Amino acid sequence: MRAGRELFEKKKYELRIAGGAVRDLLSGTPPQDVDFATTATPEEMKEMFTSAGVRLINNKGEKHGTITARLHEQNFEITTLRIDIVTDGRHAEVEFTTDWEKDAERRDLTVNSMFLGLDGTLYDFFNGYEDLKNKKIRFVGKPSARIQEDYLRILRYFRFYGRIAEKPGDHESRTLQAIKDNAKGLAGISGERIWVELKKILLGNHVSHLVRLLYELDVAQYIGLPVHGNLEELDRVSKNIEDQCPKPMTVLTSLFKVKDDVTNLDLRLKISKEEKNLGFFLLKHRDELIKATGPEPLKPYQDFIMDSREANTISKVLELLKYQGEEQLLKEMQQWTVPTFPVSGHDLRKMGITCGKEIGAALQQLREEWKKSGYHMDKEELLSCLKKA
Ligand SMILES: Nc1ccn([C@@H]2O[C@H](COP(=O)(O)OP(=O)(O)OP(=O)(O)O)[C@@H](O)[C@H]2O)c(=O)n1
Numbered sequence: 001m002r003a004g005r006e007l008f009e010k011k012k013y014e015l016r017i018a019g020g021a022v023r024d025l026l027s028g029t030p031p032q033d034v035d036f037a038t039t040a041t042p043e044e045m046k047e048m049f050t051s052a053g054v055r056l057i058n059n060k061g062e063k064h065g066t067i068t069a070r071l072h073e074q075n076f077e078i079t080t081l082r083i084d085i086v087t088d089g090r091h092a093e094v095e096f097t098t099d100w101e102k103d104a105e106r107r108d109l110t111v112n113s114m115f116l117g118l119d120g121t122l123y124d125f126f127n128g129y130e131d132l133k134n135k136k137i138r139f140v141g142k143p144s145a146r147i148q149e150d151y152l153r154i155l156r157y158f159r160f161y162g163r164i165a166e167k168p169g170d171h172e173s174r175t176l177q178a179i180k181d182n183a184k185g186l187a188g189i190s191g192e193r194i195w196v197e198l199k200k201i202l203l204g205n206h207v208s209h210l211v212r213l214l215y216e217l218d219v220a221q222y223i224g225l226p227v228h229g230n231l232e233e234l235d236r237v238s239k240n241i242e243d244q245c246p247k248p249m250t251v252l253t254s255l256f257k258v259k260d261d262v263t264n265l266d267l268r269l270k271i272s273k274e275e276k277n278l279g280f281f282l283l284k285h286r287d288e289l290i291k292a293t294g295p296e297p298l299k300p301y302q303d304f305i306m307d308s309r310e311a312n313t314i315s316k317v318l319e320l321l322k323y324q325g326e327e328q329l330l331k332e333m334q335q336w337t338v339p340t341f342p343v344s345g346h347d348l349r350k351m352g353i354t355c356g357k358e359i360g361a362a363l364q365q366l367r368e369e370w371k372k373s374g375y376h377m378d379k380e381e382l383l384s385c386l387k388k389a
């Protein structure tokens with residue numbers, strides 16, 4: 001990075017870390033990606049990098065002022081300060097500026113609106129650091145204006161609330177009002193973008209509170225959620241599941257009552273086939289595939305896996321155990337390896353059974369015995385039952 005920094009300094013272009021990365025650095029979490037902002041225009045950057053022999057990566061960001069430079073085998077995304085002039089709630093037409101405050105003003109949340117100079121100076125025009133320390137999520141300026149620039153910001157508000165806020169219910173009333181007034185704007189946002197945000201909300205804190213709020217503020221209907229979501233079930237499941245690293249779909253299925261709820265979600269959000277199948281699986285089995293009373297509570301789940309012909313049944317059953325709040329059984333299941341049936345047709349032939357039909361029937365019978373034993377019997381024990389019979 002040093003070499004890159006010197007290039008900017010020589011040309012007297014300003015360069016600072018921007019947005020989400022500053023938020024993460026100040027809250028002690030390692031940022032996933034570090035975005036930079038600069039006063040240099042894309043043309044100026046291109047010229048500077050090209051004449052210094054730095055490789056540029058072609059990407060689609062240039063129209064919005066983003067240049068990607070490849071230095072020390074790392075990509076650096078550097079975006080020119082900008083003002084969004086026309087927005088249709090999804091895309092913005094931009095004008096470049098050298099005014100840092102103007103660039104901060106067009107960002108969504110105060111905690112996302114800061115810049116950090118490479119000398120460690122913090123540039124914070126909207127009290128983002130104070131909000132971050134107080135764990136407050138607020139829009140920059142007028143909430144309705146920020147939301148109308150990009151309706152997806154409604155869901156970003158929920159996502160960052162779940163990540164940063166300490167307790168449920170700590171919202172400004174004007175923010176809630178602006179969300180309610182503009183919820184319909186989400187109808188025009190693509191399902192894929194919504195699903196990315198919704199999944200992050202489902203994996204964050206205060207899920208139950210936030211989803212309830214999505215309903216209260218009339219957002220739910222525009223993002224593919226069922227009209228009458230089962231919020232009590234979500235309360236219960238989300239409480240149990242908190243520390244179990246569930247998949248987003250596992251949390252979400254608690255809201256669902258019928259298969260159509262999964263189908264409708266998929267129609268709106270274009271979820272993956274795997275996510276859809278997990279939804280159907282949990283819906284079908286959540287009340288009926290349950291632990292056994294007695295010494296082998298895990299047995300019904302193991303039998304289900306052994307009887308199933310699909311490869312990913314285990315991972316679905318693990319999600320089911322999370323859903324059901326069976327913490328101890330989940331641990332045991334995670335340590336369980338699918339046993340392989342120890343007897344083959346060859347073993348039976350060696351014992352003198354030569355007819356194909358008989359071999360088939362014997363194997364079937366032994367498989368049943370093996371299942372009854374909880375998959376504990378070995379080859380010898382199994383073959384000896386055959387002798388007895
Ligand atoms: N709808 C959006 C999306 C992004 N931003 C701004 O662009 C920055 C970078 O966006 P992005 O990488 O999408 O989000 P991050 O805040 O960095 O969060 P993450 O950790 O998920 O990357 C944000 O911090 C915010 O300043 C915005 O104002 N409005």
Ligand SMILES: [Mg+2]
Pocket residue numbers: 020021033035
């Ligand atoms: Mg980011």
